[in-house]
Structures are given as C-alpha cells and as structure tokens.
Amino acid sequence: MSDTGTTRDDRDAPAPGEVTKQEGLAELERRRAAALAMGGEERLAARAAAGRLNARERVALLVDPGSFVELGMLAHSDREEVGERAPADAVVTGVGTVEGRKVCVIATDASVLAGTTGRVGSRKQGQIMSLAGRKGYPLVMLGDANGGRLPDLLGSDFAAAAGGDEGEHFLGLRVTEDRIPRITAILGNAYGDPTLWAGSSDLVVMAEGCSIALSGPSLVGASTGAETTHEQLGGPAVTVRETGMVTRLEPTEEAVMQTIRRYLGYLPSNATREPPSVPPVAPATPSEELLTIVPDRGRRGYDVRRVLDAVLDGDSFLELHPEHARSVVVGLGRVQGRPVGVVANQPKFRGGVLDAPAAVKVHRLVDLCTGFGLPLVFLQDMPGVMIGEESERLAVGQKLIGLYTAVARSPVPKVTVILRKAFGFGYMALGGPSMGTDYVVAWPNAEIGFMAADNAVHVVHHRRLQAARAEGGQEAARALAAELEREMHSAFAPWRAASQSFLHDVIRPQDTRQAVIDGLFVGTGYR
Template sequence: MKHAAQLEELARYTAHAEAMGGEKKLAARREAGVLNARERLDVLLDADSFLESGMFARGIRPEVAATTPADSKVAGYGRIDGRNVAVVSNDFTVLGASSSAINGKKIRHMREVATERGMPLVFLGESAGARMPDRMGASGRAMLGQDLVEYLRDRKTPWVSALLGNCFGSSTWYSCMSDFAVMRKGATMAVASSRVTSIAINQEVDAEELGGWRLHAEITGLVDMVVDTDEQALQAVRRFLDYLPSNNGEPAPRRSVPPGTDETGQGVLEALPESRTTVYDVRHIINSIVDLDSFFEIKARFGKSIATGLARIDGRTVGILANNPKFKGGAIDIDAMRKATSFLVLCDSYNIPIVFLVDQPGFLIGTDSEKRWAPGRIMNWMNAISLVSVPKISIIMRKSYGQAYLNMGGGKNSHEVLAWPTADLGFVDPALGVHILHKLKREDDPERFDGLLAEIRKDSSPWSLAALYETHAVIDPRDTRKMLKGLLDVHCGRGFVGKHALSNWPTSY
C-alpha cells in the first residue's frame, strides 16, 4: 500500500488521542456511571456527524507533551437534529481538563467559527481550572488577555453549557456566559476547588456547599436546570436548542403541532380557582395554552413566584413569563425580578415572541428586598422590557397591581394586551385600598366598608380598562390559545427577526 508508513503513523497518533487518559481512568468513570468526553459527544450529536478539530494538539510544555492527548479538550463540529453546532468537551482524564496555552486556542477557534458561521456553541464542562505550570510567572501572565473578546457575550449565536463534574476555571466562566446551563447532580461549579478555597481561607470548605446544584439552582440562579445523569443533561441541551434559531439573524424554528393540542384550551377554567384569593400552579394554565408537552421550564427552582420557559403555540417558539400564585401568592421577590429580566434578554436576543400571563399582587416589599437592591432590580426589568423588540402579548388573568402592572407587560409595554373577565386592575388589593384611602377597616363600619370596596372593585374591572382601550380585548379564558395563535400569526407571520438591543446585557448580575 502506498504511503503505508505515514498512514501507520496517523493511525498511531489517532489511537493515542482516542485513548484519552488511559484505560484505568476510563474504567473508573464507567464504574461510577459517568460518561467520558467522547462518549458525551456520541450522546449529544447526531450519529456520525462529529468532525474533530485539534485531535493531535498537545500540552505546550515538553514534560507533558506525551501525556496530554488532544490537550484535554475534545473540540469540533457536529449536528444536532440536522443543524450544525460547534462543541468543546472537557476530558477530565487528561490533567483534569485544565486550561492551557494550547487548548485555549481550541476554545477560541470554536468560538470564532461558531460566531462567524452562525451556529450554536456547546460547552461540556468538567475541569480543574488553570494548568498551573502554564500560568505561572510573567510568561503565564502574558498568555492572558491576548484575546480581547474572550469574555464578550454579544449573543450572536446561542451558547449552552452542561456542568457534568467538578467545574472550575473556564468551565465556570463559560457556563456563566451561556444562555442555558444544565447541571448534573453531584457536579460542582465554583471559581476554584474546595481544596484550593480551604487553603486560601484557612478553613474547611464542603464542595457541595461551595458550588453544588442546590446552591446554583436555588440561590444563585446560575443554573437553569438540574438533572440526575449525563444523558439527561445532554438531552436537555438538545431540547433547548430545538426552540432556538441557529443564530440571531434567523427566526425561531417552527415545528409541527401534536394531534389533540387544540382541545387543551378547555382545561384553563379547571386550573383557575373560583375564588380570587385561592392559590394555584400557573403551570397547569400554561400547559392548557401551549402545544402538547412543549413547555420547557427554565430556572424552575429559582425565583419561583415567576415561571419562565420556552414553549410552542401552533408550532411557533414562544417565551412564557408567568406569575405563579402557588409561591408567595405570586408576589414578585428579588430572585423573580432577576429571573424575569434574564428571560427577556434570552427571548429578545433570539427572536422569540413573549407571552406574559399575569396574576400578581405586586412586588414583595420589606427591608430584605430593599437591602437586596429592589428598586434597581425593578428598574433593570423596566429598562430591559423597554428595549425588547420581539412581539409581546400580555394576558391579565387575575390581579395586576402597582408598578408590576408595567413590568408584566401592561400599557404600551406589550404589543397586545388581553384580559380575562376575572382580571383585577388596581394599585393595591381593594380591601387594602379602602384602608389606605379612607382609613377604614371592615370591623369599624362593615356597611360603609363594603360599599367603598365595591366602588374600588368596579373601577378595577377589565371593563373599565377595555373602555379606555388599554386592553385590546376581554376574552373567555378558554379562547386564550385561539387568540394567541391568531395574534402570533399577525405579529410573526413572515418570520420575525428583532433589533437585539439587549444582546450585550450582562449575563450574571
């Protein structure tokens, strides 16, 4: 065979790279039920679609050149449901997938190609942080800051991260910059490992407490979804990307509508309690409005008085931003404010129309809220909604009180405002309004109190709002899906691409 020696050399180099950190380390992962870097790509990508870039890269230092196959990061291109993506999969079996001079170049190349060619970028995170010998001293400092846009997030294409093990350094940074981050239970994410942190602060630090899934899904909000296995995390990545365009210059994709979907609208009345003070889970209403099984919730464990997620209505991708009275009666706390604002940024960046489902008694006020910068969070939200250019449709289901009326798409903050007959438009709860305006409690004068209460409620009805043409229609709740289908066709009929004024909004704030 011609060129046999060269082809044999190629096979030898290829086998070395594919062996990763060696059979002993790979066997340990199998025993632990954790996929390795290349197996993760097999699950994530369409079959036989992966094109590797940098397979023969090695660590830059002579002493590690022979023991750093692919320099610990497997990178390249593949397809997800037929669409091209760029991907970086960290190989923890090779020096803990530590960041180095060479594999940093691989990440940069993937980032540049994804941006220039308009394709999503996926990071499969598991890394020990910086490779110390590469980063020590003046030469190590000189490595940093050579790429001025390394940490620029301009949202030209979607970025997605899966946190699948111990994630420090670059895995943390890129997760915080991603549009969606899914975390496997047992993984951690932090600036540095618990060992390094313990040494730095001279006290023991528990890894789970430092950067576990409960912290990031429930307290920091940096993680959008939590799953049990690598496979579930990779399927979540695939599903998230299915709702998004490949880049911000394309409309969001449209899919077929599952049979029986249009019958779900009848479930709205069953989900909405008769009593205006009875709590309920708004997710039941969401599932009655959107295409069957299409609601993909984001940040379900964080800021729970607002529910956010991607869904489809008549096959179109939409963003759902809904008050959820099941938690705190729907009162909007600081975490919910942050969650809502970041969701507006996501939808506007990728041409996804937004549907507000409104049932809120206002913002959760108090000294803790003020200490956590409530006025600034509220105005951040208003700044964001003012910059949103995608179609916005607001549906006032029950309460819509105070300043939050505007934050939830009231007035000119939505292109279309609909109300149900159950809508209640006031500045505060009507009973509280009587007490504030007339310094009167029911026990003081029940007859007068009830008369004043009825007066306030009449002025707060959807009919008063409709008379001022501040709501464009008052509809039967069972017709909500039908109305949304029609309005989305009006506003997105030819495929909508927005102005992306929020594309540089901070990713973590």
C-alpha cells in the same frame, strides 16, 4: 536502469532523514490511538465505575450519529516534560450536528490531568469559540474540569492563553458577529473555565452530584482559610436554587444532553436566522378546563403550569429555572408550532409576587427572546411587587427597572393575558399596555389597579376605619372595610380599562389560547 546507472526504485527512495508514507502512517496511527485513549484504561475505568461518561462519549450523546468532525485531536501539552501525556491537551473540540444543524462543541477531558486547562487546550477552546462566533454556529461547552493547570499558567505571560494583540479569543466574544446560542453543561466538579462559560451562556444544565464554582475547595481553603465542600461551594442548593446560575438540574448526563438538544430546537442557529417552527400540536388540556383551573377568589393559589397546558402546544413547554425564584414561571414553548418565550406569575409560590430574584429571572428570558427573535407571551396573575427590608437589600427597584427597560425596548411580538389580577408596577413591567405590547386582553373577572383592594382600603380610608373602630369597635371597622373593598373591586373590573382602549379586548377564559394566537398575528410585522 536510468542513464545515471540508478534504478527507478533508488530514485523514489527517501533522502536521508525523510520519512516514508508507511512510516508516516504508522506514526499517525500511533498518535491517533494515544489521543483516543485519553487518560488511559485505568482512569477511564474508574470514571465509568463512578457513573461518569468520558469526553468523547458525551460528545457522541450530544450530536447526531457520525456527524462529529474533531479539530485538534493530535494536540498535546507544550511543556516538554508533559507532552503526549496530555493527549488533546485535555479537551475535545470540533463541529457536529444536532437535528441536522451545525454546532461547535468543547468537552473537557477529566481523565487527563483532571481536565485542567493548559496553554494548548486554551488555544483549542479559543479556536472553536471563534469559529462558532464567525460562522454563526451554536456553541455547546461540556464542563468537567479542575481549573487552570499549574505550572503552565504561572508567569506574567499567563493571559496570553486568552489572546494577545489580535484581541480576545478565550470566550470567542470579540469575534462573534451575531448572537449565537451558548450552552454550558456541568458534568462533574467543574471549576475555572466552566464557570466563565456558564456566565456567558444562555442555558446552563447540570447533572445531579456535580458542582460549579470559580475555584475548588482546596484553593478556597488555601487562599481564604475557609473550609468548604464541593456541595457547599457550588452544589444545587447554591447554583440552582439560590443564585439561579444553573438553569436546570437533570438526574443523569443522558438527560442533560436531551435537554440541550431540545433547547436548541427552539432557537435559530444565530440571530440572523428565523426561529425554527414545527407542525402544530393541540394543547394537552382542553380550553374549557380553564374555567375550573383558576379559582375565582383572588388570593387562592393554583399551579399556573396547568394554564400553560391549555394554552401552549402539547408537551412543548421547557421550563427554565424551575427551582429558582419560583413565584414566576418562565420558559420556552410553542403556539401553533411557533417558538415563544413564556412568563407567568405562579400563585402557588408566594402568591405569584414579583420580587428581585423573579425580576432577574424574567429579565433573562426577555433578553434571550429579544436576542433571537422569539415572541413573548405574558400570563399575568400579578399581586404586585414584593416590598420590605429584604427586598431593599436585594435592590428590588434596580432589578425592576432593568426588567422594565428590557421589556419596553424589546421589538419582538408581545402578548399579555390578564388571568385574574394585575396590580402596581409589576403589571406594567410584565407586558402592560404601556410597554409597547401588541395585544393586551383580560378575563372578564380580572382586576386591574395600583394595588389590591384590601391594601388600598386601609391606605385610602385609614381615618374612616380608625373612626369606625373608635365608635363601634373592631367589628364596625371590619364591616366598613368590607363595604369599601366591594366598591374597590368594582372599580378594578376590566371594563373601564377596556372602554378607554387600555385593553384591546376582554375575553372568555376558554378563549385564552385563541387570544394568544390572535396577538401573535397582530404583533408579527414585516420588519
């Protein structure tokens, strides 16, 4: 007993209104349990029955086991009538690791108010995006949401969710000090925020059966009177094949996470770091097979991916946009363990022509490699640029200049191998000698020129062919055209370009991988 007549236990007791540790711990456990319960057993069971994972299961698939530190678990809606009925305010955010490297993660929780974005949830997103930008962590956003939450975002102050006078934080773009990899996964019918995430991302991966658009069918119908479906509005036919907004379509959510983890393995955590290398692996296809993979006849199709199998490290190629603008193949691969960006004409589709969508597709890869310091490897079998009314409607000239400028200004090592042909402006835009390319080589049977020989003959010798047709008929004109084409083919051989040092070398086809290795050696400088 103390001098005042009170016991020590009395002095330690909380004052009126204060909470004991035990009471505080009990409240903490209750709130944590509510957050972890997400939308409740019934909604989670319904999602599982439909083959959909919940937000925390998705995060667990993405990051290394036991590495995730959640931020804002105890947050909930700031509307009094909703409050804790929106646990975590429908979004899980935090930091984990992928192959030991830190990543920031956002995962919308579609079991809570359909994954809609409220004010608190928007603040959580902005906080984690800003953290990623300030600290130089890659940002992965897992989208399965139904747009902005109403009535939360009604009123003239709705834009406060994106930032106030301190500046934008909605996408974390203002505070990003150095470029970071930004990745969006579409794992449901995702409207609103995920579309904006995708527009700011380097990689967008979607699981089958999902869609992505600015607004869903119901709002589109109410606003425009047009009837549409999830599939018609933002399914794979639109976003994967037509627009290319989605980089890859995967069969399952598990496959989506595997692709994201693999993609991150090619890139540094931010633009100030070196791209990560791994031990080299021998190509899957022996180099000698290049002699038979590529036909001698210039207009004969083949799959250029078979060439990549003989040039890149085995099983290292991750193709980007494989179902969009298929006349070119682009992606990330490795040469002697070093990450590289790869661009190749694809003669299997439209002869490998460079059209407007293909130019944009290549431009995206060039921008990615320039931003993160990955070398660019161009494998040309270039018939030229697509011309005609449709090309003009697609602003092909504008798209070409965008690509041309990006390649010309890119400071990364650039290596070009001309496999079979390289014609016109496409030849220059895809790493031709005039683009500051560090190493340009050609196969000995390659043809290089302003346009293909058959087209050139009809343009240059139009009057001679017309006269031959008038004097000797169609057969005489065809014979003359064939003779003139042979002369053209001779002029297009690589020897003249090599003699004037427009080509650094002419190589044997089976030495293509070594030429790429040599080019990377030449092009990798000390600054």
